[in-house]
Amino acid sequence: MITDVVIVPGAPLLLPEYQGRTAALPDLLGSCVDVVRGAVASAHHVVVVHATDREPRSTKPAIGLRVADRLLAATHENFDVEHVGVSWDATREECVSLGQALDFASATTLLVVADGSACRTEKAPGHLDPRAAALDDTIVDAIRGSAEGGLERLLELDAALCAELLVAGRAPLQVLAAALGAQANGGSHGDRTAYRVESCEVSDPFGVLYVVAHLTSEG
Template identity: 35%
Template sequence: MLVAAAVCPCPPLLVPGVAAGAAAELDAARDACLDALGVLAASRPDRLVVVGPAGPEGRGAHPQGAAGSFAGFGVDLEVRLGAFGPGDSVPERELPPSLSVAAWLLERTGWTDAPLEALGVGEPLDTDRCLAAGRELAARAERVALLVMGDGSACRTLKAPGYLDERATAFDAGVARALGAADTAALAALDASLAYELKAAGRAPWQVLAGAAEGARLGGELLYEDAPYGVGYFVAAWS
């Protein structure tokens, strides 16, 4: 059963070494992410599952101990999704960027509160399959927590990665309301086609969260909302 969830953005720029001289611009987002992770720790989960968007190479399950790297962003920095135990084989597949950012956040908190695993979700995954995946994750243990990584639209300004789209502000406002209210129905109702057009990489992970939280009666709090670089970033905590 899902007992808590944290929602965080997943740009590699969240990692100060990647952001370099612009690192301070996302200080508030980093602080909010750490606050949200504190809610997860306080829930005393039996298992933490990290969910984030992934391309073909990173889709599917990633076990505890899986490694990620920011070398593709010009930084010699490696992270690991928790520690693997003696006798465990080192996972061969590398974490996708979104899960690498999650691993970096968890390392900052010194997470040791529960075993870890991760799920890379493909952007094209339809809503029904996202919801079903969430329900399956929530059934993994008596007390499951989720760390859900994902960004909103990338079309909020002329200089945004997806250029300006007038629909982006309303889309992100709806996401912010749903995350702040732990509104699973609103997340499940997000338009997958519109999200794709707006380059909102968080749509599928948020709908996995919606499936996991069905019937859990969690309350939500929006801890951060902004659109630096023309991309919608949200941090929320559900408990």
């Protein structure tokens, strides 16, 4: 059963090799470490869902995977970790299939590494696109549960539009929604259905939407 869901950005500046002598985004790093630490404090099993890099620049693992591993290491807790990678451009159907196939036999924290659009300002990686704000609002509202349908609304994200707006986290978010949907419908995933938002911080440094959120099961 999924007891906790954590969403963090796959920001390269969260990694030491992309920083100078001081952290470029210390507040963001601190928030990510704090939320992950709180979610895994009593965890026995952690499943990391991350996307492949849109444009791999080296033979190193994907940035999302490396960010997750760094945050988990910073908690100094002991637990089993399972990595689930999904292609950044996977179809909705592929994401749903992957999410539904995940098996959470024991208490599990689901750590999802996902950015929103990278087109929120003129200086953003994808420059300013007026469509970005509305798409990001859809993502944030779904995570906060303020949109009808909650996290299931993430399954409605259009893959082509997300690709145009450089939404690196679309596929992991849809895997998350599918996994929780399968759990809510019973079967091998149990019967936990409701999640409470413990925290949700939203920012857009450098014109990229970053969400740091922690949801816990109410079941």
